[in-house]
Amino acid sequence: MSHHTSESRTPFPHISKLIPELWDCLTDREREVFILRSKVYTCEEGERIYPITPKERGEERSVITLVEGQALTYYLYNGEVPIHFTGKEMLGLARLLTGMEEWYICKALTKCLVLALPAEIVEMVIDNNARASKLLLTRALRTLHTKDMRLIVLNTRRMPGRMASTLLYLDQLFGREEDGQTLRVRLTRGVLGGLSNMTTSNATRVLRSLEEDGMIALQGKEIQILKETALVDVSRHG
Structure with missing residues (x-):
């Protein structure tokens, strides 16, 4: 796994190019914080993208966004059951908002580019920025709908x-x-x-x-x- 902060000189695009819709909703101050605190890195095929705990990486808890590549989300039920492809949703957002444990993991199917944002920064934006909060919640609900529809199909066909x-x-x-x-x-x-x-x-x-x-x-x-x-x-x- 290769890690880089978004402010360092890397071949990775600027964070504004990685999350353009959310970036448009942020204030100048929030953008500064995102630039300083975000991390962009690559995950190789088969590597777990989420969850990555602070204990495993010696870092603060993060909310993860898949930027490029293909990744699968697996439910942890009698092993790892692939349920759907990971989209642009923020992995870890549901846990941040509800405090509930999550019963899924995400693994890279191909080499992936990933953006990690400290959970406390995302929480700050949700608390103080209505436009950004609406965007994140809309994405989370769409992802939940996709998961629900996939589960219905897998259990009724x-x-x-x-x-x-x-x-x-x-x-x-x-x-x-x-x-x-x-x-x-x-x-x-x-x-x-x-x-x-x-x-x-x-x-x-x-x-x-x-x-x-x-x-x-x-x-x-x-x-x-x-x-x-x-x-x-x-x-x-x-």
């Missing part, structure tokens, strides 16, 4: 429906290549199975079945969506 829903979720999140069919993300069968609440062998079998039905095409880790309407139907009723 059969395996084909769960896999179809996962593929459409990835399509919405990452989009497609210029050919209009190939997803812009490459995942192992194990990760696809985890996101769909099934074993790797079942994921392989269900993907092959969807391919045989002409809905998708498989080429290694590449997945092409050929019949989106049919895939949507399976995601809802399969």
Whole structure:
């Protein structure tokens, strides 16, 4: 893990480029504090992004934002269960606001660029800046909605429906290549199975079945969506 403060000379962008929407909501004084107290660093594939405790790093408790790269959020239930891709939400914000323990972790799926802000600074902004507070709470609620919808799908659909829903979720999140069919993300069968609440062998079998039905095409880790309407139907009723 490579660490740098945002004020040091690094190849990383200025903090204003990393959190542009939040930056626009901050006062000049708050921006000064963010520049002085924030840290930008990289996490390698497989490395845990959140939570990072003060004991582990000898630092104050932080709220973490994924800036670049792909990361997965795992619920801690009978092991680590991947539930969704980590977006631009602030990891640790819910714990800061509620004081409740969190039952998830976040790990880098690819090399990631991460921004860490001291929890006390984020709390200060929430207490004193209505615009910034509304932005952060809106993001937190959207993230909660995404998690809830993913959990509903994983607990109410059969395996084909769960896999179809996962593929459409990835399509919405990452989009497609210029050919209009190939997803812009490459995942192992194990990760696809985890996101769909099934074993790797079942994921392989269900993907092959969807391919045989002409809905998708498989080429290694590449997945092409050929019949989106049919895939949507399976995601809802399969």
